[in-house]
Each structure stands twice: as structure tokens, then as C-alpha cells.
Amino acid sequence: MALATETLRPARVREGSPWTGLWAVVAKDMADHLTSTRMRILELLIVLTAVGTVFAATENLRDTVGQDRFLFLRLFTTGQEPLPAFIGFLSFLVPLLAIGLAFDAINGEFNRRTMSRVLAQPIYRDALLLGKFLAGLFTLSLVLTAIWLLIIGMGILRLGVPPGGEEVGRLLFFLLATIFYGGIWLGVALLCSTVFRQTATAALTALAVWLFFIIFWGMLANLAARTLAPVQLGTPQEIIAQVETSQALARLSPNTLYVEATIGLLNPSTRSFGLVLPTQLQGALLGAPLPLDQSLILIWPQLTALIAITILLFALSYVIFQRQEIRA
Amino acid sequence: MVEVVLETQNLTKRYGDFVAVNNLNLVLGSGQVFGLLGPNGAGKTTSILMLLGLTEPTSGFVRVLGLDPTRNPLAVKARVGYLPDQIGFYDELTARENLGYIARLNGISRPEAKRRIEAALERMGLAEVAEKRVRTFSRGMRQRLGLAELLLKQPRIIIMDEPTLGLDPEAARDFLNLIRELKNDNITVLLSSHMLHQVQAVCDRVGLFHKGVMVLEGSVPELARNVLGGAYRIHVQAESRNGDVEHALQGLPGVLAVQRPAASQYVVEAAHDLRAEAAQAVIQAGGRLAALDMAEPSLDDIYTRYFQEVQHGARN
Numbered sequence: 001m002a003l004a005t006e007t008l009r010p011a012r013v014r015e016g017s018p019w020t021g022l023w024a025v026v027a028k029d030m031a032d033h034l035t036s037t038r039m040r041i042l043e044l045l046i047v048l049t050a051v052g053t054v055f056a057a058t059e060n061l062r063d064t065v066g067q068d069r070f071l072f073l074r075l076f077t078t079g080q081e082p083l084p085a086f087i088g089f090l091s092f093l094v095p096l097l098a099i100g101l102a103f104d105a106i107n108g109e110f111n112r113r114t115m116s117r118v119l120a121q122p123i124y125r126d127a128l129l130l131g132k133f134l135a136g137l138f139t140l141s142l143v144l145t146a147i148w149l150l151i152i153g154m155g156i157l158r159l160g161v162p163p164g165g166e167e168v169g170r171l172l173f174f175l176l177a178t179i180f181y182g183g184i185w186l187g188v189a190l191l192c193s194t195v196f197r198q199t200a201t202a203a204l205t206a207l208a209v210w211l212f213f214i215i216f217w218g219m220l221a222n223l224a225a226r227t228l229a230p231v232q233l234g235t236p237q238e239i240i241a242q243v244e245t246s247q248a249l250a251r252l253s254p255n256t257l258y259v260e261a262t263i264g265l266l267n268p269s270t271r272s273f274g275l276v277l278p279t280q281l282q283g284a285l286l287g288a289p290l291p292l293d294q295s296l297i298l299i300w301p302q303l304t305a306l307i308a309i310t311i312l313l314f315a316l317s318y319v320i321f322q323r324q325e326i327r328a
Numbered sequence: 329m330v331e332v333v334l335e336t337q338n339l340t341k342r343y344g345d346f347v348a349v350n351n352l353n354l355v356l357g358s359g360q361v362f363g364l365l366g367p368n369g370a371g372k373t374t375s376i377l378m379l380l381g382l383t384e385p386t387s388g389f390v391r392v393l394g395l396d397p398t399r400n401p402l403a404v405k406a407r408v409g410y411l412p413d414q415i416g417f418y419d420e421l422t423a424r425e426n427l428g429y430i431a432r433l434n435g436i437s438r439p440e441a442k443r444r445i446e447a448a449l450e451r452m453g454l455a456e457v458a459e460k461r462v463r464t465f466s467r468g469m470r471q472r473l474g475l476a477e478l479l480l481k482q483p484r485i486i487i488m489d490e491p492t493l494g495l496d497p498e499a500a501r502d503f504l505n506l507i508r509e510l511k512n513d514n515i516t517v518l519l520s521s522h523m524l525h526q527v528q529a530v531c532d533r534v535g536l537f538h539k540g541v542m543v544l545e546g547s548v549p550e551l552a553r554n555v556l557g558g559a560y561r562i563h564v565q566a567e568s569r570n571g572d573v574e575h576a577l578q579g580l581p582g583v584l585a586v587q588r589p590a591a592s593q594y595v596v597e598a599a600h601d602l603r604a605e606a607a608q609a610v611i612q613a614g615g616r617l618a619a620l621d622m623a624e625p626s627l628d629d630i631y632t633r634y635f636q637e638v639q640h641g642a643r644n
Contacts, residue, residue, distance in 0.1 A: 014399065014400075014401065015399060015400045015402070015403070016400065016401070016402035016403065020402060020435070021432075021433045021435070024429065024432035024433050025433075027432075028429050028432075032418075032420070112416040112417075112418065112419065113412070113414045113415065113416025114416040114417065114418060116382065116410070116412045117410070117412055117415065117416065117417075117430075117474075117477075118433065119382060120380055120382065120405055120408075120409075120410035120412070121405060121430060121433040121434055122401075122402040122403070122405040122406035122433070122434060122435070123402070123405075123433055124401070124402070325383065326377065326382045326383065327373065327374075327377065327383075
């Protein structure tokens with residue numbers, strides 16, 4: 001029975017690279033995304049929003065050309081009643097785009113019964129899942145970069161001045177934050193598509209998670225802070241403690257992280273996201289912009305958290321997918 | 329002695345308490361065609377998935393072309409073609425694009441892939457619809473596209489799960505011819521099917537699954553001897569005025585039993601080929617012999633008989 005005892009032990013080492021076939025999957029899925037009707041509709045929606053809001057913003061900004069050092073940042077942050085600013089739209093549209101890219105990534109393969117056929121080819125599951133994720137992330141980056149360039153181009157045409165070096169630097173980091181904000185929702189949708197076999201269930205669950213964070217999480221954070229750090233005597237310490245608890249809880253939401261990151265990057269005069277006590281303001285020039293590196297230090301936790309959550313969600317999908325039975 | 333290309337020893341898969349496959353021992357040589365039979369849920373698909381390394385065995389040992397599918401799945405999957413029972417394609421892509429994707433996943437170089445795809449589409453009669461989206465394909469065309477994919481990979485072993493399900497008779501015949509061609513190319517084929525006469529037509533050996541156990545294994549005549557009691561069944565059609573013919577047939581040495589399903593029909597079960605003796609006996613008994621022939625043992629009979637015996641508790 002020497003043979004039996006030897007083979008009872010599961011094989012620990014897999015041979016061959018887990019990335020074999022990765023780029024074939026990425027190329028195929030990106031081609032699918034870029035030609036799918038679903039994506040065209042969402043892209044059209046984003047382009048229309050971008051054109052509309054930037055057009056309205058430039059109408060406002062034309063009067064202040066020459067007085068403002070950060071004219072191109074204002075393109076993204078200036079709204080004109082009744083139209084909100086473009087970044088306001090982005091925090092809605094990017095999750096929608098990301099969820100649209102990935103909600104049927106894995107369960108779609110099962111439903112089309114292509115999963116067992118694809119996995120019978122010489123690739124590991126790792127390549128399939130990572131390929132699908134990267135295809136989504138690259139598509140998202142492509143779309144967002146194109147819109148970013150479109151907006152800057154429109155700005156140059158309508159305002160008649162080129163963007164400065166620091167503006168471009170801030171806008172690049174803003175683009176990075178937006179891509180990883182999308183990456184989080186891509187991760188949520190990929191996770192849903194791994195867990196649920198029905199694509200509709202996966203899409204609705206991902207949307208529900210998004211709505212929960214965008215609408216309810218702020219309220220819940222407030223309520224929870226009141227219980228966790230109650231104001232009983234009304235001392236300043238108690239009030240500060242409650243506000244800080246509430247803010248810490250709110251930052252668990254990717255929306256808060258993204259909004260704070262964009263404010264820090266696109267409003268150079270932002271010095272803090274929390275309460276600022278008068279003692280901390282000694283010697284500060286109120287309203288004066290921070291240099292880019294200082295703004296980056298301010299939003300560094302938010303930016304890294306956005307990237308970290310994206311990676312964590314992917315890792316979770318990975319673990320679940322590896323344990324799934326392939327039989328459809 | 330043919331080269332052994334696929335071997336399992338005591339291969340077992342459990343899902344909790346449920347034993348899906350129990351101690352499977354199987355040896356296949358190159359160029360052999362092996363049929364897996366058995367009711368749904370008997371463990372055929374699970375066995376296939378373990379051979380491919382798509383499901384990890386609970387215990388036991390698999391060697392495919394000398395490789396372990398759990399340790400070295402890429403090398404195994406590069407050499408084994410798999411046609412799943414419910415075959416799916418990317419509906420929004422054309423037949424050629426679907427094959428192109430598979431070629432890229434297999435790391436086949438672009439010019440080589442182009443050449444192989446043309447050849448595979450041509451051989452499966454899909455060259456004219458190569459640019460059509462798979463959405464418009466019929467079940468038979470999808471099946472042929474699946475086979476084109478197998479040919480494209482140029483595997484040493486082909487594993488097919490219910491390949492002829494839902495095919496029209498002509499497509500099924502073409503399909504059986506293809507399997508014979510593959511056999512001539514020295515490719516080993518393992519297929520599972522419920523179409524017993526098709527299995528009998530192409531398979532060198534078959535294995536019968538029942539509740540996760542391969543209860544019977546061998547060529548069709550071997551199984552016939554095992555299950556049907558080794559009987560030769562001779563069908564005799566003869567007119568006779570009295571019961572003399574039946575009596576005469578029963579009296580022949582080596583006859584095990586005589587049944588009379590109709591007035592002028594007799595089925596003689598014998599231990600060896602008694603056709604000449606039976607003819608002589610009928611005529612000597614004054615009967616008018618109209619027809620006499622020996623039935624090939626059919627897989628249908630074996631299958632039906634086996635599961636009848638299981639139901640009656642004669643076998644476990």
C-alpha cells in the first residue's frame with residue numbers, strides 16, 4: 001500500500017506558470033468589452049456628461065481666466081445650476097461602468113457553458129480570473145483616460161490657455177484615483193459574478209452594495225458615532241471625539257475615500273478633511289494653495305486605501321473561484 | 329503491446345459522504361476507443377474531470393501520458409482534448425474567432441494557428457460558415473465546431489462527454505466515422521454515451537458504471553459472456569404442425585434453453601454455435617425452416633439485463 005499512502009497526500013507543487021494564457025484572455029475580453037453594446041451606451045453617457053458639464057464650466061470660467069492658477073482643475077469641479085460638476089457625475093458613473101464591465105465575468109462563462117471548455121485548455125484558473133479583471137481595469141483606464149484627454153482638450157480650446165505643469169500633475173493623480181475607484185467596483189462586481197450563478201443576481205447585488213455606500217453609509221456612520229462616542233456633557237472633547245468617530249466610520253466607504261482624494265487633489269487649498277482647531281492654524285495663510293507634494297501627503301492614505309481595497313476584493317474573488325467546482 | 333497512455337489506480341472522489349467515484353482502475357493504450365456507460369449520476373463525468381485535472385481526486389492515482397494531472401495540469405491539458413457534454417461557444421464571435429481564441433490559449437503561433445484552423449474547419453465541413461456568428465449555429469454545427477477545436481489542438485487523447493446527444497442520424501454517422509479516423513491516427517478516445525448501439529459500433533472496450541463503481545469492463549463479447557451467461561442466441565423461424573420442433577431443439581446437446589416468443593419462432597440459447605445442428609434438427613422433426621440466424625450480443629441487451637439484475641438484487 002506504499003502507492004496509496006503516497007498518492008493520498010495532495011500535490012503541493014503545481015508545475016507551469018500560472019500566467020500562461022493570461023494575455024490571450026485579456027485581449028479577448030478587452031475586445032469583447034470595447035465592442036459590446038452595453039459599454040457603448042455607458043461610454044456615450046459619460047462622454048455626453050463630460051461635454052455638457054465642461055461646456056457649462058467653461059462658460060463660468062471664461063470670466064476668471066488669468067486670475068486663477070488652477071483653471072483646469074476648475075473644469076472638473078465647477079458646476080453651473082442646475083448641472084453639478086463633472087466629478088459629482090463621475091462618482092455615479094464610474095461605479096456603473098465598472099459594475100457593467102464585470103458583473104457577468106465569471107457566471108457568464110458558466111451560463112454560456114464555455115467555462116469547462118476554456119479551462120480544459122492549458123491555462124490555470126489564475127490566468128482566467130486575473131485576465132478578466134485586468135481586461136476590465138484596462139478598459140476602464142482606456143475610457144477614463146480618453147474622457148480625461150477630451151476634457152483637457154475642450155478646456156484648451158474654450159479657455160485659450162494651456163494647462164500648467166502642476167495642474168497636469170494633479171490631474172494625473174486624479175485620473176489614477178478615479179481608475180482605482182472604478183477598480184473597487186470592478187472588484188465588487190467580479191466577486192458577485194463569482195459567488196452568484198445568475199448574472200442578474202450578481203448585477204443587482206453589486207448595485208445594491210454601491211447604493212448602500214453612496215446613500216446609507218453616511219447616515220449609518222453618523223448614527224453609529226452617536227452610540228459609540230455619545231455627547232453627554234457637551235464638552236468640546238466629547239464633540240470632537242464624536243465627529244472623529246463618525247469620520248473614521250465614513251471612510252470605510254470607497255465613496256468617501258474617493259471624494260476626499262479628489263477634493264485634496266483638485267482643490268489645492270484643502271489642508272485637512274477633519275476638524276481644524278484654531279491652534280493648528282497658527283501661521284497658516286488661509287486659502288493659500290498647498291504645493292502638489294503636500295496635497296499628495298494629505299490624500300496618500302485615501303489613494304493607497306483605494307488601491308488596497310481593489311486588490312483585496314480581487315484576492316477574495318480569487319480564493320472563492322479557486323474552490324469552485326467547474327462542472328456547470 | 330500498445331503503449332499505455334492513460335492509467336488510473338483506485339481513483340476515488342468523495343463529496344462529503346457521497347462517493348461519486350469509487351476505486352476506479354482503468355488502463356488505456358494508444359489508439360484505443362473506450363466507452364463509458366451508465367445511468368446519469370453514476371460517476372462518468374466526475375471521472376472525466378479527474379482525468380483532466382479539473383477536479384482533484386480524493387485519493388488514488390492518475391497518469392495521463394505519464395503525467396499527473398493535479399501536479400502538471402498544463403502539460404496534460406495541452407495533450408488532451410476535451411469535448412464537454414453541453415458544449416458552449418462565445419455566441420457573439422464567429423466560428424473562426426472562437427477557434428482563434430482556443431489556439432491562443434494553447435500558445436499556438438499565429439501562422440500555425442491560421443493553418444490548423446483552416447484545416448479543422450475544412451475537415452468538419454464548416455469552412456463556408458467560418459465567418460458566421462456561432463449564435464446562428466444549430467446543435468449539430470456546434471458539435472462539429474467542438475470537434476474542429478479538438479482537431480486544432482492535435483491531442484494525443486480525446487475525451488468526449490455525451491458527444492452524440494441531440495445529433496441527427498446523419499451527423500451521428502459522420503461523427504462515428506470521425507472517431508474511426510482518429511483511431512487510425514493512433515489517437516486514444518474516451519467517450520461517455522447513452523447511445524449504446526453507437527458505442528458498440530466504435531468502441532474497442534466499454535466500462536459500465538453503477539453508483540460510482542465501474543462494475544463491468546471489457547469488450548462487448550466479453551461482457552456478453554459475463555452478463556448474458558455466455559449464450560449464443562439462435563433465432564429460428566419454422567412452421568410445424570405439432571410441438572416436435574421445439575422438442576427437437578431442446579434435445580440438441582449444448583442447448584441451455586428454448587423460448588417460443590411466437591407460434592413459429594424459437595429462440596435457442598446455446599453454449600456454442602449450434603446453427604448447423606439446429607437446422608438439421610428442425611428439418612428432421614418435419615418442420616419447414618423459414619429463417620435461421622444468430623443474434624450478435626448487443627450492448628443494449630447487456631445493459632438492460634445488467635440493470636434488471638441489479639434491481640432484482642441479483643447483483644450489487
